[in-house]
Amino acid sequence: MVPEKKNEGNHVSRRSFLRNGALAAAGFMIVPRHVLGKGYTAPSDRLRVAGIGVGGKGFSDISEFAKGPADITFLCDVDTRRAADAVKRFPKAKFYTDFREMFDKEHKNFDAVSVSTPDHQHAVATMAAMQLNKHVYVQKPLTHDIYEARMLTEGARKHKIVSQMGNQGASGDGVRQLMEWYNAGLIGDVHTVYCWTDRPVWPQGIPWPAGKQEIPKELNWDLWLGTAPKKDYVDNLVPFNWRGWWDYGTGALGDMGCHIIEPPFRVLGLGYPTSVECSVGSVYVGEFKRGYFPDSCPPSSHVIMKFPGKNGKEITLHWMDGGIQPDRPEELGPNETMGDGGNGAIFVGTKGKMMCGTYGMYPKLLPTSKTATANVPQTIARVPEGHYLQWVNAAIAGYGSSKAKALSAPFDIAGPLTETILMGNLAIRSFDIRTPRPNKPDAYDYPGRYIKLLWDGPNMKITNFDAANQFVKRTYRDGWSLGV
Template structure:
């Protein structure tokens, strides 16, 4: 090589290398220089955020640049840990003032605020990580699914089991026909572990100075402050949470949803516990979810897979022990389980598809099980958030395990159970809906045989909160 050629290669190499340290402001909104740290804002700084924010921060591999919480008491630890990050109570003010410094947003708030907060960030071109369930109602889930594609941002829901090795195993075993064609799957949880099936709390209480009650209520109808609702007991109240289904459905149902390639269901029905105040005097507490429920969700045939029924149980109810399970063998795990029924056998698993086991259990030593087809996520369940932060740096189109194209439809299925529960207790004239089977038009998000139930597909927001794009 002559001197001129060496000089040319050296100069062009330096020019190519210099591209990778272009500052963020030069690349423009929504583009992150690969050498930069990700600048992350937290909407919600306490509770589950005390897990989510440190995982995303990853010992300083990324930056936490802004914090927001409507309850200062919940934000104490985060504000100490990231003391230089500006702190706000109103997420709208934070996004307005800090959006130029933010690349991505983690939403860790009560369920009723997920959709408006996530959409506001997405409309600014920010990547989003939203705790499960993705939304409070079905319409919101559909909107966020569409918004992720429109605004071309990297998304992830906080059901970390979707990145787990066991979820990948179950998905492959089912789709490879290890237990034949699956026509029924049982899913159950020990939730709720908070008060439910009770009447609206009474009494007048002073609002703590650390709490902005109006911002905490957000999209929900106004009600007086009551310490019963927070910090985490909001899950059992229909205006704020999504009950047992919202808490654990996105974890447990995620496994069969993927393995069976489920889409929109066609029908749902339920039965719930009832409260009696006297001889045959029933009371329905519509302000909170029931103590326990059993829900049947029907799905049509898909590709080469037959129609399937999913049965959900909560509040201590479980399916019957399969005869293949020995008397001393545990059904699922302490907090719930999954049981697939196929034409050639059965498959049992725990949370996140954990410990997948063919029944009878001796089959685990007799059957040559296929390896997972889909690539495993580094770190598995523990790598779920890092997968998202890495994808944010690479940009839209980078795969994440629970991007909204998956998480949105999954959340819709989970919330179909709550639609059935709320319709069960709904009184039309002098009659309760009871165990009427609700027929579902998925593409149009509509119950076709009980119009009163459609009010639970899309709720009305309080004040000037809107969900539109």
Template sequence: MTEKNKTTNNGTSRRDFLKSASMAAAGFMIVPRHVLGGRGFIAPSDMLNVAGIGAGGKGQSDIAAFAKSGKANIAYLCDVDDRRAAASRASFPKAKYIKDWRDLLEKEHKNFDAVSVSTPDHNHAIIAYHAMQLGKHVYVQKPLTHDIWEARLLTEAAKKFKVVTQMGNQGASNDGTRLMAEWYDADLIGDVHTVYCWTNRPVWPQGIQWPTNKSEVPKELDWDLWQGTAPRKEYVDKLVPFNWRGWWDYGTGALGDMGCHLVEAPFRVLGIQYVKDVQASVGSVYVDEFKKGVFPESCPPSSHITLTFPKTNKTKGDVTLHWMDGGIQPERPDELGPSEPWGGEEGNGTLFIGTKGKMFASTYSDAATLLPKERTKDAKAPQKYKRVPGGANGHYAQWVEACIAGYGKMEVSSPFEVAGPLTEALLMANLAVRGHDLKGGALKYTWDNKAMKVTNFDAVNKYVKREYPAGFELKA
């Protein structure tokens, strides 16, 4: 690559890698690792060579979990922030470190088999899609994408490129979600018509104004590359590495953080997929004693969202799902005593209400319980669904082994054909939340799933697919 084609410090693009990656994909042939030779490569039947894009925080724990499977070699580490990557680099000193994911995919794609994407939400889709174009299996942290259009794109790409995919909602591999599906199939709670999901998130700042105090960009951080697909702004302190979650340009709020964990069970148990309609109420903040503040760049401090899903082959009618965040919880079930704990200690839970009874679970579908609680011990339902060895912790090894086996050879818990519609539903709920800033908060938003648009409030459709800055375009 010539010097003039590299990305400059102000974010202008080299010869567009995103275009060249698409061209490379068209002629790229997946060559068995033992044929390539050199650098100690092992045949893919024995070991999966993984490139970890996003090596700090959750990315660090993901990479470590892949390695712990005993069947994954961490071949590459990639992060825009040298500080965040330091621990992973120390743990995997033989892994080659590259700061720009575009360089990794462009120059090194022949030397690894799979990619783990654990970046802020706004960069999930662009990295995953271009890795998939190159024939790479992908593991992408939740939520799968930042926008609805991106989720649909990745869902279709998994089939088109025939790669093994998994979203990082590890509760999808837990026994709890399978146990509740078996209870439901055995008619222990009758027909479920209503579900509640709730979380104590956000545990980061939301409902605030964008900071006005400018800060110096840390020398270890490539700020332009971190912004990626987001609009360009001045760097502000404490946004990285965690507080980006509360800003719409980068994150997806409490729904994006916890929805893929808590709403996964209703999707699996009830067979629901795409949303029919949604409405939301959001918490307000006060800028002074009498005036409510509206900060459209930031997710609200709390919300209660009601989603309607059409009848499935496992329900007798539509299903109403309530999402509550910011500490809001549903009414305590009558089957519980006034002091009896329910949900999880973390402040998260999922409650199913059926015509014959109720059941609930905490985060990751842990502690699945029938109500009244004494029913759980004596519950009898045939085991229909295969358990994942290690449960939530086995989510990583399951993907590794499926990649080694090859596309279509082994089941995974959260492939994109499942994770995509789940993510779309959560992002559809966020459309209703964002509609409040566009004076459409009182509406029930109706959704045309095929056209991917809200039919009765066009202003909010601009959030279905955002505009991408030069150098970070995402094109199907």
């Protein structure tokens, strides 16, 4: 078992990060390959990766990096139970519980960082790594908040960092096939897109559990909470069910949107939405009593976003989760699978339709018989090495290199995509804003419901309902800062 670390240095200042980053840059020197001798792999030809959040998906991420020219040199996790497989797989990697302590002590000894924590910790770990001039690979969604996504996008440019988000479908053949069909004009101009998922597969639309449970000795609960408000530990939140709570997760839309909305976002070249509206599923407790649980994501939702399209026309994107699906296209046979079943996207154009599943997989023209007969040349390069090694090789090549410029999901792409997805969550959360009615203590109004929220993308602001702007940027718990 991993020895439990004492929580040393619980706060590392931005000044400390920047000072240490400057020292690291000053002390780094690439030794030419010819000096080292034939057959020797120069240190500059391998990427030293530190993993933050190394259980579950984090473990699979660093394992994928290790298949290429990468060495996993440090492991960090607040839960030693979750870290056990990674410690066994990478016994030479030094283990830490607090990434800030690892950064402060070891910044000279790694080149890049993989972040696979719960959503609410993505931004602080990633920004701290970039301020140390470390390349970053971050699980989806890139951040918990819209503001954080914008800051990470700008930070990657400022610090000249090679970045990639963990939406691996962005490197798949499927989305490139969809782009080639669309660019060839096979379905005309797209005006409507439907995206859906059968998630959540974790509890949502529920009250915060009552009572106080004992914290497992292997879990540092205070570090797990991180930027989120202080709360007592409850069972079954870790390692997975946190996704359904707004303090930590981003619900079904945050979890799956980066895999399902990414194909239309890329194919259609979407930017900031101009408006968003939604409806959400209700939860009832007791007889004819609607539950009000604003801390928890709803059990289902339907979000509608508008984007600028070609020739001044709008593109409408529908997002549906919790098992809600769009109408079945009339061109699809009665026994043919829509999307991949539980998830998918349908593009509706002026000349035809096409669809895909999660990650842009299983691309098909509709009717599906057209798929085999479509004669469109390949114009977009594929990614034979895959999403993970694409980032490893680009990080070794360096910022500004041709490999870095060819990345599938750098923050310049992943940041705006994440902002778009989180716009949907802003609408969902605005749906539950309530205000008491005058002289009626048990009655409330819900001013954020059944309206269209107008979005000023460049300035990150809802212009017609100011109360919704509280969800653009949250307040961190004392001791935590984004450092910008």
